[in-house]
Amino acid sequence: MNTLELKNILKFKIDRINDKKFLEALTILIESKTDPIMSLSNEQKNKLEESRNEYLLGNFENNNVVNEEMDKWLKE
Structure with missing residues (x-):
């Protein structure tokens, strides 16, 4: 399974989740990998x-x- 396929599977599964607390925790986890790290000159x-x-x-x-x-x- 390549990266694109995995992303699509995750998107599909996330769309089916209705547990707000779980989604909030997942958001924190995802943000820790996607938020840019501040770099200084x-x-x-x-x-x-x-x-x-x-x-x-x-x-x-x-x-x-x-x-x-x-x-x-x-x-x-």
Whole structure:
């Protein structure tokens, strides 16, 4: 049995299934094989590595501090 024949058999069998929970589980399984995997450019990878290194060196601000600074800036 070739790939096309197998796909057609599966389509036929799926059309006959009425169990919503089973179909939802099958959808998750199929999506795990068909959803594209996000790929990053070299520039994006480099920026992520730079950000990681900055974080490891302690060069970051606490989210609360940043929010306070933004609130202050917006009020000016």
